[in-house]
Amino acid sequence: MPPASSVPVSYQPDPLGPDFEQLILAQPADYEGPVRAVLVRCRAAPAGPVRRAVLYVHGFNDYFFQREMAAEYTAHGYRFYALDLRKYGRALLPQQRPNNMRDLAEYFADLDAALAQVQVEGYQEIVLSGHSTGGLITAVYLAQRQPPLVMALVLNSPFLELHQSWLRRQVAVPVAAAVGARWPNLPLPAGLPDTYGQSLHRAYRGQWEYNLAWKPNHVFTVNAGWLRAIRRGQRRVRQGLGLRQPVLVLHSDRTLGGRQWQDDFQRTDIVLNVTHIQQLAPRLGSNVTTQAVPGAIHDVFLSEPVVRAAAYDYVFEWLEGSVGR
DSSP states (O other): OOOOOOSOOOOEEOTTOTTEEEEEEEEEEETTEEEEEEEEEESOOOSSOOOEEEEEEOOTTOOOOOHHHHHHHHHTTEEEEEEEOTTSGGGOOTTSOTTOOSOGGGGHHHHHHHHHHHHHTTOOEEEEEEETHHHHHHHHHHHHHOOTTEEEEEEESOOOSOOSOHHIIIIIHHHHHHHHHHOTTOEEOOOOOTHHHHHHBTTTTSSBOOOTTTSOSSOOOEEHHHHHHHHHHHHHHHHOOOBOSOEEEEEESOBOOOSSOOGGGGTSBSSSOHHHHHHHGGGGBSSEEEEEETTOOSSGGGSOHHHHHHHHHHHHHHHHHHHOO
């Protein structure tokens, strides 16, 4: 990670309201032109002296909007930050295809810049947290970059394997990924039904309010280059990342399939196979705790109130036991 800069920066108002502010992290241009990431900071600081911060990274077809998560970490003594990665949410620019990338390492500069800024603001001990694709990205990032500031990793349903049949994963996916090396912009169907979005947004069957332009029910398409990058990252996990930091992996206790609405969609993971997460989580490092959360959905912290309360209890009990107060 590059050394922290002492150049003053200016946070701007954030769409989440007066309790949040954002900082644009400009990055070098790539194959689509100008690039940026956006760091979001909760304005509220924990009571008393604060030594630690948390940096949260969203998943696929996603961005940071979870006010409750910020409040929970703040109440437990952590300064809260979240990162909208390049080509997602606040960071998406007009000329960019949402979520378009060809290598997970493209996100490393975004994480470098965010961690450097958090360090500039006085935090030398940082918990890194990732959901779904953000979980895969943060895990691979830690293994390759090994930033000394990061003392623990909290993963929420990390995207360690595709939720597809064995035949598709062994035949169709390798072919598509190989094509991605030559024709990265070849579009592929994302394969996710709109039922997950329906289970979340209050305009449908859920309880959450967020920007449907940044997190649509019918998910953004992906391309062959994206699939190739994901499979290369997942292969690294299967081979073993060797993370030295303690890792907590939260996930639902059940997976449910189908494209027609079922009420159980609000109590199970309908995006990933939790068995894959359980099987692959130990390959992240030597100190991995895996915790099933009964009744959780794919994004554990968007589950029903009693479920996510239990999930936060797991997180903060684990953090106290792993890194202390």
